[in-house]
Amino acid sequence: MFQRRLTVILTATLALMLMAGTAMAQGAKKYAVTPFEYNGPKKFSYFPKAFQASLNSDLEWPGHAESAPDSLVEELKAPTSQGEAINTMRASGLDYIVTGTIAILDKEATLSMKAYGVDGSSWTQKGQMGIDEITPWLDEQSKAIMGEVFHRPGYSTTDQEVKAEKTKDIVQTGPTNPQFIQAEEREFSAASLNPQFRYEGGTGSVGRWRSQTLRFNSSNMVVGDVNGDGKNEVVLLTNVGISVYVFENGKLKHLDNLEVAPKTQFLRAELMDLDGDNIPEIIVGSIQTYSRKKLLAPEITVKSHILSFKKGKLEYLLKNYRKFLGVLRTPPTYSPVLVVQDKGEPQVFTNKINEAIFKNGDITKGPAIPRPEYANIYNMTYLPDGFGYKVIVLDDYHRIKVYDQTLEKLSSSDVDRYNSSGIGVEYSERLAGMGPGMGDGKIATYNVPFRMITAPLSKKNQYELLVNKDLSIAAQVFERFTYFSQGEIHSLAWDGVGMNLAWKTRRIKGQVSDVALADINNDGKDQLVVLLNTFPGGMGFTNRKTVVLAYDLNM
Structure with a gap:
């Protein structure tokens, strides 16, 4: 009798887990990051693809937002307006599109990023910086998109400011070997x-x-x-x-x-x-x-x-x-x-x-x-x-x-x-x-x-x-x-x-x-x-x- 009850309980639990996993997968919204439009020296021409790969990883929110398949993204054209972005998202079943431009002159980079939601929401940010400062700038903007566009708790600009006041940066340590x-x-x-x-x-x-x-x-x-x-x-x-x-x-x-x-x-x-x-x-x-x-x-x-x-x-x-x-x-x-x-x-x-x-x-x-x-x-x-x-x-x-x-x-x-x-x-x-x-x-x-x-x-x-x-x-x-x-x-x-x-x-x-x-x-x-x-x-x-x-x- 005990084994039968245990089998029933395990079966029910497994069914609930499968249903929850399916529901989570079905509930996750899709986003696509298009390659940035690039204007600059040939030696930096790999930046658009690099930015795309980095943002695809940074914007992932398990169970809530996930990157669209590469086969779908490759067919997309970067939208030039909010209306075009909404039409593209409706036609492809996307919830968000992120795009941008980058121009490099000498050692200075000028970047522009835009994020559109199928519900009509939008987000824009621009910046000018040295080439060495691109990475922290992109990290900051990916967090802003997570908060302002995806509405992820703790990632909005306001949340980040409050968090910065309460905590210090995590100490970076090297290997822990006592040698x-x-x-x-x-x-x-x-x-x-x-x-x-x-x-x-x-x-x-x-x-x-x-x-x-x-x-x-x-x-x-x-x-x-x-x-x-x-x-x-x-x-x-x-x-x-x-x-x-x-x-x-x-x-x-x-x-x-x-x-x-x-x-x-x-x-x-x-x-x-x-x-x-x-x-x-x-x-x-x-x-x-x-x-x-x-x-x-x-x-x-x-x-x-x-x-x-x-x-x-x-x-x-x-x-x-x-x-x-x-x-x-x-x-x-x-x-x-x-x-x-x-x-x-x-x-x-x-x-x-x-x-x-x-x-x-x-x-x-x-x-x-x-x-x-x-x-x-x-x-x-x-x-x-x-x-x-x-x-x-x-x-x-x-x-x-x-x-x-x-x-x-x-x-x-x-x-x-x-x-x-x-x-x-x-x-x-x-x-x-x-x-x-x-x-x-x-x-x-x-x-x-x-x-x-x-x-x-x-x-x-x-x-x-x-x-x-x-x-x-x-x-x-x-x-x-x-x-x-x-x-x-x-x-x-x-x-x-x-x-x-x-x-x-x-x-x-x-x-x-x-x-x-x-x-x-x-x-x-x-x-x-x-x-x-x-x-x-x-x-x-x-x-x-x-x-x-x-x-x-x-x-």
């Missing part, structure tokens, strides 16, 4: 942390994993599923070749090693799916150096490679390509793009970067990529910033320089240096056409930085720049000293004026040589992964060994 220290006296601060008491890592290892010591030194690291087995592998570029490992039973298990030619100097390793099978290939940029006379810089030959590990063995798909290969994540999608750059003369790099396509075992150059002065494929990255972006470059002294989309410099770090890898490429500063002579006059060294990473770690849609701050007294004394005995991973955020500290790791003892954001232990969560070379001191420089660290981002 990380939050910045103070800014929006990223965490009052519970006292840097005076919690500075060094100590003997504890909560939230941090450390690999076994590997008896070689390494210059590059990438983490990804390079054989398609569903687990991420760790690829290291070392002084003994290219090695592949996998996390197993708390340690790194060796899978394969590929020896390379003598005097090979690795510059960068990248992962990218080049053939569309969802398994990334390994892209390696390297040089081979040949000593000459004492007063001459070494002769440099560029040798880039593309490798596969799909069969469990490292195999060359492209070997000894005579140009620098790398990967940039370019706007507006920030998907990885294969890039190529020629060797320069006398400098290491030429001043031109091109997209590249790998097909049938060969490289084909594509369109040129605009770049700031002195930028190359290994020292620049793009920092998403709302609907725009910043170009970040590490200069020859490893200072951070920030450029806007027009490549105008916005800021530069002062004395702090970042991402020194210990990879130095010597070259002659003798100008072309000055003749061979008996010597090069001056032999300079370009220190190739390791990768910078951008990711939204502290707040959704706000990207941060992950870099390593170089810490070494000796590095401040000797110009060509490139090995640092300590470091700290810093997360920097653009605040409109410069790059400010959001959070940092505790001090790391050793030469930080690379970083990654990846799931190294295959637990479904990304970690901050750090490649470290132990530093035995000046007398034991040739005895450096490799250690990999992994920090949980949140605990």
Whole structure:
């Protein structure tokens, strides 16, 4: 009897839930956001679609207002009057239409937004602002539409003003791992942390994993599923070749090693799916150096490679390509793009970067990529910033320089240096056409930085720049000293004026040589992964060994 009653109750409850869900779905009103009419430079022509996608997401009110299907929106024409908007909504079964215009002149944007209701209601807002201020302006207007047009409680202009008086902005915090220290006296601060008491890592290892010591030194690291087995592998570029490992039973298990030619100097390793099978290939940029006379810089030959590990063995798909290969994540999608750059003369790099396509075992150059002065494929990255972006470059002294989309410099770090890898490429500063002579006059060294990473770690849609701050007294004394005995991973955020500290790791003892954001232990969560070379001191420089660290981002 009891089971029968329980069955009846459960059946009735399920029926009520289904009826409620159906009623909610039927009661939700439909809105459509049409692409904004655009007038401005071609480089910002992706704004209309970006605005449309952003507003479609921001205006959703579960159970009350939902976006119309893409197939319907694609057939709509942006209305030019309220009457035309009402006719369009009646014909298509919509309840609301949102449209707008955007014009960009130099660095100023002029926006206009309109929202129409099928009941005859309307809402209009205009604004003029810098390109960097578009995102907060759109966020503000989407809330206004929710309140004034959709009549969502707490979203009207009046409600927002009252709410602002009663509450403060939510504090933005970084990852909660105790191995990380939050910045103070800014929006990223965490009052519970006292840097005076919690500075060094100590003997504890909560939230941090450390690999076994590997008896070689390494210059590059990438983490990804390079054989398609569903687990991420760790690829290291070392002084003994290219090695592949996998996390197993708390340690790194060796899978394969590929020896390379003598005097090979690795510059960068990248992962990218080049053939569309969802398994990334390994892209390696390297040089081979040949000593000459004492007063001459070494002769440099560029040798880039593309490798596969799909069969469990490292195999060359492209070997000894005579140009620098790398990967940039370019706007507006920030998907990885294969890039190529020629060797320069006398400098290491030429001043031109091109997209590249790998097909049938060969490289084909594509369109040129605009770049700031002195930028190359290994020292620049793009920092998403709302609907725009910043170009970040590490200069020859490893200072951070920030450029806007027009490549105008916005800021530069002062004395702090970042991402020194210990990879130095010597070259002659003798100008072309000055003749061979008996010597090069001056032999300079370009220190190739390791990768910078951008990711939204502290707040959704706000990207941060992950870099390593170089810490070494000796590095401040000797110009060509490139090995640092300590470091700290810093997360920097653009605040409109410069790059400010959001959070940092505790001090790391050793030469930080690379970083990654990846799931190294295959637990479904990304970690901050750090490649470290132990530093035995000046007398034991040739005895450096490799250690990999992994920090949980949140605990």
